[in-house]
Amino acid sequence: MQQSETQEMDVFRANGLPWLTCRAADSDVVISSRIRLARNFRKVPFPNRADFEQLAAVLQLADGVMPVVEQATRQHLARFALDHLTKLQRDVLIDKRLITNNLAKNPQDRAVYISDDASISLLVNEEDHLRIACRTPGLALEQAYETASAIDDAFESRLDIAFDEKMGYLTSCPTNLGTGLRASVVLHLPGLVFTRNITNIVNISQQLGLTLRGLYSDDKEVYGNLFRVSNQLTLGFSEQEIIDNLKSAVKEITANERRARKALALYMKEHLEDDIWRAYGTLKYARLLTEKEVL
Template sequence: MSQPSLESVVRSAGEWLRGVGPQHEIVISTRIRLARNITGFPFHSRASDEQRSEIAETLSTALGRCGLPGEWLHIDIEKLDDLDRLLLVERHLISKSLAEANGARRVVFERSEACSVMINEEDHLRLQVLRSGLQLDEAWEQINAMDDALDAQVEYAFHPQFGYLTACPTNVGTGIRVSVMLHLPALRLTGELEKVLQAARDMKLAVRGLFGEGTEALGDFFQVSNQVTLGRSETELLDSFRTDVLPRIVEFEQSARKALLRSRPQALDDKIWRAVGMLRNARMMSSNEALQCLSHVRMGLHIGRPLRIDLQTINELFLQTQPAHLQKLQGERLSGEQRSVARAALTRARLGSNQN
């Protein structure tokens, strides 16, 4: 099977930034992952190079026989250069650990990027479904169907008492990780963000940055997910997110936005319009600066400020201003300073500069 090109994915926003779905102004996306291993092989960390290659071939073949709907791309991570690997990380199709690892490893994803499968990450398999906005039930229905289809092709490592066996003990049981990407700029501006995030941690939830474990919360994006799967069913976890976790965080952010509009409208507008000015006029801009400005503009659009900017353009720029996307769009590798210049030129071109 030939290695498909990644050029076609660079210019689109991807599923997680489509900007649609329930409560999408705060809940950017819903993601559900399932960790699975197959019988007859040791865990990835204990497998030999030959065994990892056999696992990759076995699972790639099985996925091809599943008959899953849509057009699926099979990518051999080992054959990609570092820029293409980073591109897949930026699009939330693979983890940083899979990108930086060695040996046989792959990702298989549907053209829309709503469904993907990582092979030979921490576990033999990581199935993922991403949906824009708050779509817990839809994501679960989709990934459950994927899981059933693959289960018919391979034998999962399963224990009658402990459930699905995984490399990390926290994933043993259902192997499910429910995660939502949240945009919380108002909570940061009101100084209430840490209080809300600490409340999430007190509920035994993990709080991570834009690109997952070990990353910063760039652009006021936060990923909130469950930490433990053993002893709780998939339905219980989904119900907890639906009734306990998300309503509280969304309500806090909505209240913070209303408080800013009521008590500090000029300060709020100053943040938003300064961001617009930076994006339309800056000559150099770092990734962090771009994400922060785009975050403020996104909030401005959702609270009804007349910015004359299309939300889809903002969503696309969240990705296209990232290092790998930017260099792929430019068609060449760039130094840090060159990327800052190119990033500013891109935002001026997309949003309309006041001067050339």
Template sequence: MFDHDNDVVISSRIRLARNLSDIPFPSVMTESEADKVKELVKKAIFDSKTILSTQFSEYDMKKITPLERQSLVERHLISPDLAQNTKNGSALIKNDGTISIMINEEDHLRIQTIFNGLNLKEAWDLADKIDDLIEENLSYAFNEKLGYLTACPTNVGTGIRASVMVHLPALTITGQIGNILNSVSKIGIAVRGMYGEGTQSLGDIYQISNQVTLGQSEIEIIENLEGIVKQIINNERKAREDLYKRRKVQIEDRIGRAYGLLTNAKVMSTQEFMRLISDVRLGAVLNIINIDIQKIDEITTHIQPGNLQKIIGKQLEPYERDVKRAEYVSKLIRS
């Protein structure tokens, strides 16, 4: 059995939307109020008498480069919306990447925790601790009947968004993916691409998250999502098993070709890489190729445009980037 179902689940994330009680929502607050939010949240973390206070770094969107902002999005440490807020957006990120506190996004703050594999409850425990730490020093906008008040009505209540990033190649190859995603969307579950709302799936990777935040407790929301994800995991595993039994030669050929291109191509776009690495990841799970799944997931993050250019140390034109990507991927997979 794979550790924390990581043959299907890439990561688990908890995000809590919060607003301060005495400051207008970000869409209508003044610049001075936005600066006040930043200072209050920073003080709540950095002045806390916990070991965590020494483990965060601040990333001010107006002070870091566009490449650094893009890299943080690709690493799922900030949202695309926050990356665009170069006026007053900021983030406090724990050095190991497990915690990110986004400031002045759609809400005053969004507390995010992220873990590898299916680890929703562990992610929730950590997010809850950070939430309590901040609330010891700051007053949240809260209503006894409605719960936490948020800029978007869909987040009112618990303010929690639990999400799981899954890799579903066999369901995609067999054509079952449409029915499954359509079914879960009818029971209050949202399905999005790699970078959340408004993004498309790349490399058969999907984000599955709750839509309802009002009327259920955080634990109920998490357990409901986890139950649905486990059904999807079982469906994907069965599809993989059936696919390999019925089309063994074709699947081995497909995976072998993907591996061959990844290790020998001289030019490679992000889209082509994502398609090929999806097949190679499937091959690793089926023991057709001897390569560690965690290594594949790390490579997938590293070769995204922002991260790749950051690793190389300079901004590149698209074609130059595709050449460097092919070179870098080949080296990493062979190592």
């Protein structure tokens, strides 16, 4: 599978990601959903313990299954070998969240397969032999899981996946044991941040077995009021239970965010408008913007 110039231009130069810019239900709060499955091949060391020969063998196994994956998803997936990409190209894929820093840091015998609409990215030899990531606009976890499950079935039909009857899917990190599923949703929560109710949401999320973290942040604040909420545990729960729990929490957070926005518009209208116009002025007239200002 070769990288074509057209595919490369689409991935690296596209102005936006179709799954991110598409309007969907609740998209005023819920930006996108993602399902990620972690899988490993039996009798092969995890990537952090494997030598280059073993990593190359894993990559060859993945290459052999890709025609079946494309048939199952009805999508073409372009193959990108990380050690054939420039640092800038790897940085673009990181910024678009199609690969991880960990994969880019050790590019030899690592690869990513990306669908034409960038809704699917398959990472080979990251923390696990295979990371299946599927994204959808808005709150559509079931749709993302359906695609991820089809890809998983394609691999399991051709390869021996590491699985234990008691522990479930075996993974490099113990927190991924069991289903190997990490479900996450990106939320835009300016209302809860401005009304200072975000801390309560974070605490409640932890009680529900979820993690709510800033998508872009430093030690002091979250930039752009963008947050990702995801499940903490995968062992002892079914895939449907994980998805249902996350969906229920997201709907409650969305309802609280909308109430906070109404309160801001009613009681802090002038302050809110002042912040908006200051941001607009900076965007229109500044010659240099920091990452924080952009977000």
